[in-house]
Amino acid sequence: MMIHTCVALRPCRPPLISSSKSTLQRPPNCKFSVRNCIRDPNNSQKLVLEVKEKLEKEHYDLPVGENGRDDEDMILWYLKDRRFSVEEAIAKLTKAIRWRQEFGVADLSEDTVKSIAKTGKAYVHDFLDVNDRPVLLVVASKHLPDFDVFYYYYPKRLGEVLFVEAPFVFQPIWQLTKPLLKSYASMVKFCSAETVRKEYFTEETLPISFRD
Numbered sequence: 001m002m003i004h005t006c007v008a009l010r011p012c013r014p015p016l017i018s019s020s021k022s023t024l025q026r027p028p029n030c031k032f033s034v035r036n037c038i039r040d041p042n043n044s045q046k047l048v049l050e051v052k053e054k055l056e057k058e059h060y061d062l063p064v065g066e067n068g069r070d071d072e073d074m075i076l077w078y079l080k081d082r083r084f085s086v087e088e089a090i091a092k093l094t095k096a097i098r099w100r101q102e103f104g105v106a107d108l109s110e111d112t113v114k115s116i117a118k119t120g121k122a123y124v125h126d127f128l129d130v131n132d133r134p135v136l137l138v139v140a141s142k143h144l145p146d147f148d149v150f151y152y153y154y155p156k157r158l159g160e161v162l163f164v165e166a167p168f169v170f171q172p173i174w175q176l177t178k179p180l181l182k183s184y185a186s187m188v189k190f191c192s193a194e195t196v197r198k199e200y201f202t203e204e205t206l207p208i209s210f211r212d
Contacts, residue, residue, distance in 0.1 A: 044076065050086055051075045055094070062097050067106070069097060081155035096153045127205035133159050137207060140166075151184055161188045164196055164210075 055062065055069040062069040075093065082088035100106065117123050121142045125135040140163070150158045161184070163170070178185045193210050201207070 044079070044084075047079055047084055047086060048072050048075045051079065051089055051093070054086070054090055058090075059094055062094065063101060067097070067100060069093075078155065092152065092155070099153050125205075125207050127201070129200045129205070130202065131159075131200075135207075137209070151182060158184065158187060162196065162200075163188065163190045164193055166190055 052070055052072065052075060055075075059069060064070045067074055075089070078089040078093040078096070079086070082092060119142070120139060122136060122138040125137055127135070129135055163174075166174075174188075178188075181188070196210050197206060201210075
């Protein structure tokens with residue numbers, strides 16, 4: 001069993017994985033604007049506008065609107081991910097927008113997600129963990145997710161990855177895979193089901209698969 005935790009659902013903290021449940025709704029006072037959590041908002045705004053202008057000139061064929069080349073919140077997120085390097089943010093953002101377009105992310109519906117859930121490969125837990133992070137549980141024997149999706153297309157959205165009760169034979173495989181995960185390797189933790197029960201959930205929020 002593998003557990004993905006996203007960044008906490010609070011301003012300026014890295015996430016786990018989101019759910020459509022009401023328990024994961026954004027708090028009323030939580031606003032992810034271009035000026036949030038930035039020590040020098042004026043300079044950050046200038047960089048956002050610079051990226052926006054470059055995308056319009058050099059990648060005018062990219063879609064606009066939410067999660068498009070003129071989405072200032074999205075631009076800021078990628079600037080922060082690339083430590084405010086304009087060129088690096090543009091390169092990564094361009095790749096992400098094209099992927100969303102080719103993959104048809106905007107066209108995904110609730111029915112699509114439900115059909116995937118029926119495969120039993122993964123599901124979103126109904127409750128947050130003790131750190132207020134959404135949780136995605138993945139049955140590793142049925143599906144091993146591609147971490148590059150998080151690295152390239154959803155940077156800083158992943159908080160932690162738990163491999164629960166991983167068999168001993170998996171360790172050599174992990175040593176080969178680890179270098180490919182780049183910075184996400186540090187988010188991976190091998191643990192027992194007991195650790196999950198004690199450190200990540202309360203008795204009320206514990207996933208059924210981890211109940212005695």
